[in-house]
Amino acid sequence: MSAITRPHIDMSEHAAVLFVVSILCLVANTVGPGNPVVAGLIGMAVLYAIVMAGLALAKWMPFYLPSVAWISIVGIVITLPGMPGQEWIVAQTEAVNFLILATPCLAYAGLAIARNEIEIAKTSGWRIALVAVFVLAGTYLGSAVIAHLVLSLQGA
Amino acid sequence: MEAVRKVASLWRLHVLVLAFTIAAELVGIVKIPIGIGAILLLPLLYSFVLGLLANPNITALGRKFIGSDEVKAATPLIVIAIMPFIAKFGTTIGPAIDKIISAGPALLAQEIGNLGTIILAFPIAVLVLRMGREAIGATFSIAREPNIAIIADRYTLKSKEGAGVLGVYVVGTLAGTFIFAVMASVLATAGILDVRALAMACGVGSGSMMAACTGALTNAVPSMEDEIVALAGASNLLTYATGLYVGLFIALPMVNWAYRILRGSEDEGASGTDGAAKPATNKQEG
Known part of the structure; x- marks a missing residue:
């Protein structure tokens, strides 16, 4: 089925986009939490290397x-x-705040909303919007409540 | 270099994202106290809203900045832009592996908690809002990409089930980060559920939902930041590994069964490509 088909990964294109994204993240890490630039740069370079290694595995692993x-x-x-x-890797990545890494991504996401998605939102109407809120809340609460119960049973 | 030229050709898009990122980070985290807790507004929420405001499909103002070709080109960038974030989560899980293993049973069990959407949202959709088979696509999962693929495969996206899953997908894309940030900050400050349980539940959705959720949690309970990030990341990884199968083999059969129980008499033999033989549901949709 369609979800299992393996998407093609263009390594050089990913490398180029990731370079831009890493610079954006470095800026965010500097102006937001005020982390030092050089430490942030090394931290981003480590994260960049991890991403490229993961992409290579996704592209070339047999499964x-x-x-x-x-x-x-x-x-x-x-x-x-x-x-x-x-210890060195952990120390370097600690110079990058995790939350700032999502800030550029969400800006792309806002800019990427397509016309047909706006059409879907308009035609689905308020009932789907209301149901969607309960879907998200139900999924979150369901997971949180079960995790809470199991943690209390474990006495952990 | 072909790849570099392709990325450079989108320079206006990247410059806009740079400007929004700086603006969002300069404002920083804002805390709004409410009765039972506090709602945290995060920079990622501002950058998303700024992106929406500059989107030519949404505002006339946006047409001054970028064209619709650039909007189309932005879509594949989202998944690449979240990758450093995922890598950072990985590097937080590794050192905390002992804590992850001791929380293992809870982590595995809460994957079943994803079915909470069926318990909460499905009855509301069918009994209160009187929805038809849209309810099946809308409520069987949190409606991210793998779940859309399941519905596309089973019913096609032009079916009622398809309309349901796409509707929730779009609302989740537009409002998911806000909803997760609000739920996590209110529940964390209310102090009813274990913070570790709230952290695990952050991993049930998309990367941006997890970012909003963990951001809100870590700011409410800063002393547990590493543990929160590690548990959320581990849960998210599990969701990637199991979500497709839970949706396909457990959730979808469950909602179909529940739908037959609630609607069986008036909606016989419905299969998604139907339409003519059920005046009862058609009326309710009008």
Whole structure:
């Protein structure tokens, strides 16, 4: 089915876009939380390398996982306790605030809303809008309540 | 370099994003106290709103800045722009792996909690709002890309189920970050549920929903920042791994079953490509 088809990844195009995005993130990291530029630069370079490694795995591994899953896995594995250079990598990425990394992305997202999406929002009407709020709230609350119950059962 | 030229040709788009990023970060986090807690406004919310205001499909003002070709070109950039964020989450999970493993049972169990949408939203859609089979597409999942693929595959996007999933997808895209930021900040400051549970639940949706949610949580409980980020990231990774299958094999059959229970007598044999044989539902849609 369509969700399993493997999307094509153009490595050089991803590398170029990521370069622009990394600069935007570095600016955000400097003007927002006020982190030092040089430390932020090294931190962004480390994150850049993790992303490219994840993309390479998504492109060339024999089985399919979404690229974001591979990127996450690379980030996890290289920072596991006991991995070579683990302390250095963690120290560098700590110079980048996690929340600022979403600021440029959301600006692209706002600019990318297409005309047909506006049409869908208009024609779906208020009932779908109301249901959507309950869908998001229900998913969040459902997960939070179950996690809370299991944590209390564990006594953790 | 072909790739570099392609990226450089979108310079106006990138400059706008740069300007919005700087503006959003300069304003910073704003805290609005309400009765039971506080709502946190985050820079990512401002940059999204600025993006909407400069979008030529939404405002006339936007047409002065960029063309519709650039808007189209912005879509594939979103998923690339979230990648450094995902990488950063990974580097927070690694060092906290002991805590993730000890929270393992809760993390796995809360993936089933994604079905909470069926318990809350489905009855409201069918019984209160009297929706037809749109309710199936609308409420079986949080309506992100893999879930759209499921509905497209099963019913096509032109069906009623397709209209439902696309409607919730668009509303989630437009308002999801706000809704997650509000829920997380109110619940964190209200102090009813364990902060770790709220953190895990942040991972149920898209990357931007997770960003808004963890941003609100970490600002409400700064002492737990690393743990919150690690748990949310682990939950999000699990959602990527399991979400498609939970949707396809559990959630969709469940809503179809529930729909038959609630509507069976008046909506027999509905299959999504139907339309003629059920005057009862058609009337309700009018």
